[in-house]
Amino acid sequence: MGAHNGLRGRGAGKQGFFVVLLLLAVLGYGAWRVGLEAGLDQADFTFANGAEPTSLDPTQTTGAPEGRLMRAIFEGLCVLDPKTLAPLPGMAERWEISADELTYTFHLRSGARWTNGDEVVAADFKAGFARLLDPREAAEYAYLLYCVRGAREYATNVDDSGAALRGFDTVGIRTPDARTLVVELERPVPWFLYLAAYPPLAPLNQRALDEMRAQFPNTWRIERLRPENLVTNGPWRVVERRVNDRIRLARHDQYWDRDNVAFETIDVLASEHLSTNLNLYLTGAVGFVNEVPAGVVPRLAGRADWNPTPYLATYFYRVNVTRPPLDDARVRRALALAIDRRALTSKITRAGEPPLYSWVPSAITPVTGYVPPALRTTTEDPVADYARDVAEAQRLLREAGYGPGARALRRIEIHYNTQSTNRDIAEVVARDWKLHLGLDVKLTNQEKKVALDTQRRLDYDISRSTWIADYPDPASFLEVLTQASANNRTGFADARYDALLAEALTARGAERKRLYAEAEARLLELLPIIPLFGFTTTSLVDPRLAGFHPNNLDIHFPKFWRWNADGERR
Amino acid sequence: MIRFLLRRAGWFAVTLFCVVTLSFAMMRAVRGGPFDSERALSPAIEANLKARYHLDWPLWKQYAAYVGPLELGEQRAAWLGGDGTRVFGGVLAGDFGPSFRYRDTTVNDILAQSLPISLALGGVALAFALVLGLAAGLVSAQYPRSSLDTLVRTTATIGIAVPNFVIAGFLVILFAFLVPLFPVAGYGSWEHMVLPGCALGLPFAAYIARLTRAGMLDALSFDWIRTARAKGVPPRTILLRHALRAGIVPVVSYLGPATAGILTGSLVIERIFAIPGTGSHFVNSALNRDYTLAMGVTILYTTLVCGLNVLVDVLYTWLDPRVALEEEG
Numbered sequence: 001m002g003a004h005n006g007l008r009g010r011g012a013g014k015q016g017f018f019v020v021l022l023l024l025a026v027l028g029y030g031a032w033r034v035g036l037e038a039g040l041d042q043a044d045f046t047f048a049n050g051a052e053p054t055s056l057d058p059t060q061t062t063g064a065p066e067g068r069l070m071r072a073i074f075e076g077l078c079v080l081d082p083k084t085l086a087p088l089p090g091m092a093e094r095w096e097i098s099a100d101e102l103t104y105t106f107h108l109r110s111g112a113r114w115t116n117g118d119e120v121v122a123a124d125f126k127a128g129f130a131r132l133l134d135p136r137e138a139a140e141y142a143y144l145l146y147c148v149r150g151a152r153e154y155a156t157n158v159d160d161s162g163a164a165l166r167g168f169d170t171v172g173i174r175t176p177d178a179r180t181l182v183v184e185l186e187r188p189v190p191w192f193l194y195l196a197a198y199p200p201l202a203p204l205n206q207r208a209l210d211e212m213r214a215q216f217p218n219t220w221r222i223e224r225l226r227p228e229n230l231v232t233n234g235p236w237r238v239v240e241r242r243v244n245d246r247i248r249l250a251r252h253d254q255y256w257d258r259d260n261v262a263f264e265t266i267d268v269l270a271s272e273h274l275s276t277n278l279n280l281y282l283t284g285a286v287g288f289v290n291e292v293p294a295g296v297v298p299r300l301a302g303r304a305d306w307n308p309t310p311y312l313a314t315y316f317y318r319v320n321v322t323r324p325p326l327d328d329a330r331v332r333r334a335l336a337l338a339i340d341r342r343a344l345t346s347k348i349t350r351a352g353e354p355p356l357y358s359w360v361p362s363a364i365t366p367v368t369g370y371v372p373p374a375l376r377t378t379t380e381d382p383v384a385d386y387a388r389d390v391a392e393a394q395r396l397l398r399e400a401g402y403g404p405g406a407r408a409l410r411r412i413e414i415h416y417n418t419q420s421t422n423r424d425i426a427e428v429v430a431r432d433w434k435l436h437l438g439l440d441v442k443l444t445n446q447e448k449k450v451a452l453d454t455q456r457r458l459d460y461d462i463s464r465s466t467w468i469a470d471y472p473d474p475a476s477f478l479e480v481l482t483q484a485s486a487n488n489r490t491g492f493a494d495a496r497y498d499a500l501l502a503e504a505l506t507a508r509g510a511e512r513k514r515l516y517a518e519a520e521a522r523l524l525e526l527l528p529i530i531p532l533f534g535f536t537t538t539s540l541v542d543p544r545l546a547g548f549h550p551n552n553l554d555i556h557f558p559k560f561w562r563w564n565a566d567g568e569r570r
Numbered sequence: 571m572i573r574f575l576l577r578r579a580g581w582f583a584v585t586l587f588c589v590v591t592l593s594f595a596m597m598r599a600v601r602g603g604p605f606d607s608e609r610a611l612s613p614a615i616e617a618n619l620k621a622r623y624h625l626d627w628p629l630w631k632q633y634a635a636y637v638g639p640l641e642l643g644e645q646r647a648a649w650l651g652g653d654g655t656r657v658f659g660g661v662l663a664g665d666f667g668p669s670f671r672y673r674d675t676t677v678n679d680i681l682a683q684s685l686p687i688s689l690a691l692g693g694v695a696l697a698f699a700l701v702l703g704l705a706a707g708l709v710s711a712q713y714p715r716s717s718l719d720t721l722v723r724t725t726a727t728i729g730i731a732v733p734n735f736v737i738a739g740f741l742v743i744l745f746a747f748l749v750p751l752f753p754v755a756g757y758g759s760w761e762h763m764v765l766p767g768c769a770l771g772l773p774f775a776a777y778i779a780r781l782t783r784a785g786m787l788d789a790l791s792f793d794w795i796r797t798a799r800a801k802g803v804p805p806r807t808i809l810l811r812h813a814l815r816a817g818i819v820p821v822v823s824y825l826g827p828a829t830a831g832i833l834t835g836s837l838v839i840e841r842i843f844a845i846p847g848t849g850s851h852f853v854n855s856a857l858n859r860d861y862t863l864a865m866g867v868t869i870l871y872t873t874l875v876c877g878l879n880v881l882v883d884v885l886y887t888w889l890d891p892r893v894a895l896e897e898e899g
Contacts, residue, residue, distance in 0.1 A: 019822055019885065024697050040758055055673040062609065138618040140611055155614065162618040225674040243672060243680050245757050245846035269756070271844040272854075279754040280844070283746060449602025449859060456610075466608065486610030 040240070040248060043267035045545075045561065047288035048277040052244050052270035056225045058202040059132045059139040064290070064554075069268055070199035072249055072558040073232040077106050077125065077181070077196040082560045083549045085367065085472075087193035091120055091203065091233065092181070101188035101508065106196070108179040113254035114205050115230075115237045122175040124203035124233075130168050131204055141200040144470060147189045148172050187506050190368070191471040198471070205231045235261045235559040244270050262547075262562030278540070287542035294421045297351045297538065304543045308351040308536035309550035310363035312469035314477065316356075317414070317429075317462050317530040318455060322491035325409055326461060330400040332527040334393040335412075335462075336375060338436045339429050340386055345533050348424045353533040359523055360477045361534035363552045367472045370513050375524040375531075390436045397437055404438075411440040416464040417451040425532070426464065455489040463489075466535075472553060474516040475504070481528060492528030571887075575880070582876045589872045590661065590865065594633055597861050604670035604859040623670060636865070638662040666866035671858045677866035681848060685870070687757065688847035691840070692832045694767030699774035699828065704821070706775070707782020711817070712809055714787060722779060729776025735838045738769035742842075755844040766843040770836055774828050778821055786817035826882030830875045 050065040058070050071079075077092040093109035112120040129148075132139045133155045146152040149172030157165040172184030185192065195201055208231040212224035223229055227238040235257070236249035249266040251258065269286060271277055274293040281289040292300065300306040325331045341355030354362050358372035365371055376392075379385055394403070402409045414430065416422040423445060430441035446454060455463050467487075469476040478501055479485060483493035497519055504515035523529075537554045547560035605611060605619050620626045624635060638660010660667075666677035710722040729737075745765060746754035752764050789795065790813050798808050837849030848867060855863035 019825075023825065024700060026693075052672065054671055057674070060673055062607070135614045135618055138611075138615045138622065140605075140607075140609065140615065142615060143612065156612060158614045158617075162614070162621055222668065222674055222676060242846055243675060243683055244850055245844075269844070270846075271755070273841050273844065276755045276842055276844050279742060279746065280756065283750070283754045285753060285756060447602075447857065449606050449857075450600075452606050452608070453601040468608075486612070487608070 040246075040267075043248065043265040044263040045265075046267040046269060046286045048271055048280055048286045048290065049268045050270070050277075050290055051272050053247070056230055056238065056241075058199045059128070059137060059141070059204075061199070062140050065270075067199055068290075068556065068558070069247065070202065071234070071556070072236045072266065072268070073230075073234045073238060074199060074202035075234040075255075075559075076198065076201050076203070077108075078193055079557050079559065080194070080197050080553075080555060082547055082557060083551070085194075085551055085553060085555070087197060090197065091125075092196075095193075101190075102185045104183045104185070104192060104196075106181040106183070108181065109256060110179065112233065112256040114208070114233050115252055115254070116205065116208055117254065118205060118207060118231075119178075120203060120233050121178040122181040123178070124205060125181050125201075126173050126175050127206040128202055128204035129173055130171075132200055133168075133171065135164050136162055139200065141470075144195055144198065144200060147185050147187065147192070149184045149186045151186075188508050188512075190512075191473045194471050203233060205233075236266060246270065257559065261559055263558075266558065281540050287545055288539065288548065290537075290539045292538050292540060294349070297349070300540070303540075305540050307541075307550045308353075308538055309552065309554075310352075310354055310361065310534050310536050311552050311554040312361055312363055312367075312472060312476070313535040314356060314359065314361050314467050315353075315425075315532045315535060316359070316465055316467065317532065318460075318465050318490045319462055319528055319530060320458055320460055320491055321526075321528050322458060323461060325400070325402065326412075328400050329526050330396045331402070331409075332530070333375075333525075334396040334400070334437060335433065335439075336527050336530040337389040337393040337396070339432050339530070339532065341532055342382055342386070343432075344425055344428055348421065348428065349533065351536045351538050353536050356531040356533050357524075359481075359520055359529060359531055360474045363534055364469075364472065364474060367552050368474070370474045370516060372474070373517055373521040373524060375527070393437060409437070409439055411442055412461045413442045413444055414462045414464070415444050415446055415451055415454055415460045417448040418445045422464055429532075458489070458491050462530075465529075468535075469553075474513075474520065475501070478516060478519055478523070481523060488528075490528040492526065494522065494526060497522050497526075571884075574883075578880050578883075582873075582880075585876060586869065586872055589868060590637065591633075593865055593868045594636065594861075597856075597859070597864055598629060600856075600859070602859055604861060606859070623668070636660060636667065636862075638665065661865075661869065666869070667862040669860055669863045671855070671860040671863065677862050680851065680863060681866055681870055684846055684848040684851065687845060688833060688836055688840070688849055691763060691766055691770065691836055691845055691847055692829065694763045695771035695774070695832050695836075696825075696829060698767050698771035699778055699832075700821075702771070703775040703778025704782050704818075706779035707786065708809065708814070710779065710783040711786030711790065711813075712805075714783075719783075723783070726776040726779045729772050730780075732773070733838075734769050734773055734835065735842055737772050738766070738839060738842045741765045741769050755842070757845050762843075762845075766836075766839050766845055769842075770832060770839045774832060777828070778824065781820045781824055782817060785820045786813055789813040789816040792816070823882070823886065826878050826885075830878050833874055834871055 049068055051063065053061065053066045053069050054063065055061050055066070058074050061067070061070065075090045077090055077095070078087040079090040080086070081088050089109070091108055091112055092106035094107050096105045097103070108120065108122055114120060129145060131137050133142050133145055133151055135155055135158045142155050146155070150170045154164055154166050154168060154171050159165055174182040176182060209224060212220045212229060216223040227241050230238050232238070232252070235252060235255050237252045238247055239250045240248040247268040247270070249268065251261055251264050255261065269280070274291055277286070277289045278292050278296065280286045319326050319332050319335070321327055321332070345353040345355050356362070357374040357376055357378065360370070360372040362372065376385070376389055397403050397409070398406070401407055412433070414426045416426050423443070426443050430443060433439040433441050451463065454460050455465070467477060467480060480487045481490070481492055482488065482498050482501055500515055500519035500522065504512050504519065507515055537550055539550070541548050544564050546562050546564045548556060603625070605616065611619065617626070624632055627635070666681070668676050669680060672680065706722045706726070710719045713719055742754055742765065745751045752761050756762050786809070795808060795813055798812055836847060837852045839845070840847045840849040848870065851863055852867050855867060
């Protein structure tokens with residue numbers, strides 16, 4: 001660091017004082033300048049959106065913060081009713097579904113415009129879908145469209161350079177005229193209209209993209225997404241973006257439903273720190289925050305702005321079924337039964353999470369009518385239920401040849417990704433297993449991506465996970481555990497389970513639900529996963545905000561948001 | 571002087587090379603990649619994604635491309651995996667490449683946007699530290715061993731011991747909730763800079779107060795001060811006009827390390843106050859395995875710290891010609 005001492009004397013002092021003054025002046029001026037440049041007037045509505053969006057390209061994003069933003073700046077064929085989640089007209093003013101549920105014909109409204117003035121036409125949707133499926137674009141959510149005829153073959157057969165081997169004309173997407181889009185499906189997909197409202201299926205203004213490509217042959221991917229170049233078709237357009245601070249949205253003046261868009265400007269704040277977001281909300285700086293710190297949840301009960309609602313996400317443990325003694329289904333079932341889930345949700349998570357005894361969370365029933373089977377029977381008396389479960393777990397372990405008078409179970413390790421709630425939950429689970437099954441449990445925390453890698457290499461006994469549905473259907477959960485699924489990561493492979501799911505693919509209506517229930521029952525018998533509880537939304541919403549409703553998908557379309565005229569509570 | 575600067579530049583190049591190479595190796599040695607998520611990618615997509623960011627190349631080639639061979643001509647660029655028309659020029663060309671996580675932006679864009687904000691925050695913190703630290707130190711030195719002195723010294727000791735994020739919490743409770751003077755977090759006006767600036771600057775203010783006190787007491791014991799006293803110069807004049815000049819020197823020498831400490835220490839404060847500076851990327855980029863952004867921030871901080879050290883050393887000679895650079899370098 002250089003010399004620190006021996007610097008005394010009159011000559012040095014005068015200059016030292018000068019240095020300090022000069023430094024103060026420079027610092028002051030710098031701070032003032034930066035402060036000035038940051039100046040943006042107050043937006044009509046501001047909300048804390050979580051992490052900085054990874055991209056403004058709807059085909060390149062998968063996260064929830066990106067989804068909230070995309071639904072403000074892009075509009076798909078449909079939007080979802082904020083309360084009932086029923087598909088409502090978006091860019092399509094109406095649609096027809098063929099009797100065999102295989103052909104969807106969307107009729108686009110006239111007068112819908114892009115921010116560059118172009119009319120939104122059917123070809124824009126075809127271009128958007130083509131880009132989502134194009135293997136060179138490497139869109140993570142491409143598989144959402146694999147239900148379209150020929151789409152999977154188009155997207156997964158590539159040459160050495162990574163380009164598709166087939167032409168896009170082999171995919172069942174047609175545009176008979178400028179305002180008609182026909183999508184042919186491979187099999188009935190009851191959730192297809194939800195997909196049509198999903199950001200990755202947004203249209204694409206091909207002309208704007210081509211212009212950018214010509215102008216910036218090498219960096220067009222980045223250049224075309226800058227606020228001044230980005231062409232969107234939703235209720236708002238992006239006017240400014242400061243990474244890790246905010247994205248400023250301004251109303252899109254040529255948006256077809258402009259008169260019903262209440263907020264002239266919206267600020268979408270990027271801030272991952274949960275306490276900070278909560279503080280911003282409590283001081284009125286933001287009107288909506290998507291997640292609160294786990295520690296404050298108990299203190300929010302009873303507030304008008306606190307409405308935790310179960311949604312389609314499961315908190316569960318993966319079990320490595322390739323490792324003894326966990327390769328024995330009886331042991332897995334014993335482990336699953338011996339956990340006091342009510343203790344987890346009433347003492348740790350405390351946001352009204354439903355304890356889960358199924359793989360598909362119970363929140364699916366109001367959306368699809370599917371009732372998941374359970375791994376145990378539930379009666380009016382939860383204490384007696386749990387006592388019975390524990391007895392059954394002990395019996396199963398004895399039957400498998402473990403316990404007093406037989407082999408001792410080896411030590412079992414629970415991996416979880418570093419987070420205090422995960423640790424607390426693992427501690428309760430370990431206590432239950434120790435207490436009731438005499439199991440020696442070791443807890444190991446790993447950083448998130450390392451934990452994921454551990455799962456992929458099947459280098460674990462028990463590993464904590466979350467699964468959030470991509471679309472409202474039991475298949476979004478059940479498909480995860482097929483042998484072919486890359487998301488399986490448990491070593492589980494069951495021919496009968498796979499066959500039931502394959503059969504359900506082409507089934508319809510009640511038959512379909514029955515097949516899924518049968519597959520899930522099979523899964524809960526073999527238990528490569530131990531479901532613990534279903535997530536609830538943990539958002540705080542300003543009571544004056546109308547058009548925002550907690551729902552089972554935790555999906556919100558900002559175009560419905562407005563202030564209550566008289567400031568009354570919802 | 572020139573010899574000194576050249577030698578320092580040489581050492582800087584060596585340091586930077588080591589930092590770049592080591593952090594490149596460490597980033598890649600960590601398990602998990604930038605595109606890993608709960609949802610596995612299909613093989614075709616993963617291959618294309620890796621190809622786009624050249625993650626399919628052998629490591630040495632990725633490293634060479636990252637550092638950025640100087641103008642090699644088409645042939646040799648091709649040998650290194652380029653096509654002669656490289657999109658990103660590499661670190662040597664001042665190009666830190668595309669961000670792996672924020673796919674709409676380059677690392678250069680992110681740093682250009684966030685660094686001025688971090689500097690402004692650091693400036694506020696440093697100004698705050700200087701003003702408060704000097705004032706407290708002067709008061710303390712004026713009335714040594716008084717109860718005021720004890721108070722300043724106790725507060726300073728606590729200030730040095732308590733981490734800045736704890737101070738941040740107290741400040742938020744006090745000045746955003748109990749007495750709502752300042753916004754609780756966020757960025758966009760000078761008010762937003764006050765609380766984070768204070769939280770970041772307080773530990774440094776405490777240290778400066780102690781340095782000032784010690785320096786002033788030292789200076790007050792000099793012969794020429796005694797002479798001034800004997801001549802009947804009023805105590806305040808002695809303190810501010812005569813002793814301060816000498817007493818402030820230790821503070822000036824502390825400014826270099828303090829500036830470096832404030833700039834690199836802002837990462838927690840930026841997170842707590844949602845300030846979009848560079849510090850918040852320091853940890854997040856590593857967690858996201860955003861290889862290029864993590865490297866970019868590391869290189870930037872290395873440069874800043876090395877540059878400040880040189881600046882301080884040069885300042886020494888200007889302040890006190892008795893310090894010779896050649897002996898030291």
